[in-house]
Amino acid sequence: MAMSKLSNTFGMRVFTDEGDYFGEVEDAVVSASKIVSWKVQSGSNSILQKLVKNAKGVIVPHQLVKSIGDIMIISNAALPKSN
Template structure:
């Protein structure tokens, strides 16, 4: 059954990754044509280093797996710094 929540009830909720790691808290919602486009999340200290020191990140709505007492986002959708560094290193190797 689909439950409808007010956006004001969702702000401040804790956000966890699909692996169960604490990611942060919902700060703001981005609306486009009265539809949810994305969520601005204040990143917790555990992920701040992985995001290059960023204090917040915008997650598109399509990567949100569940909204209830907590938010669950797909971990593979997060722009983690380690992944981008590995991708850059592999691209450099391919060019040589």
């Protein structure tokens, strides 16, 4: 597994495992030198923007991240439930 700088993920586009555009990585929450979660801001025309409307973004637990490469892929379970 190749190592990369954490800062390389900032601004990275995030998609669900079903192919929906979710948003962009804003920051990572790190504790004891391990990534705990990701702050993801809702992008224009993203599924996240449609679900949370006025919120700027959400926190995605690292356990829901499936892959990080040129993009980040997260589990569809990370989608906020609509009311």
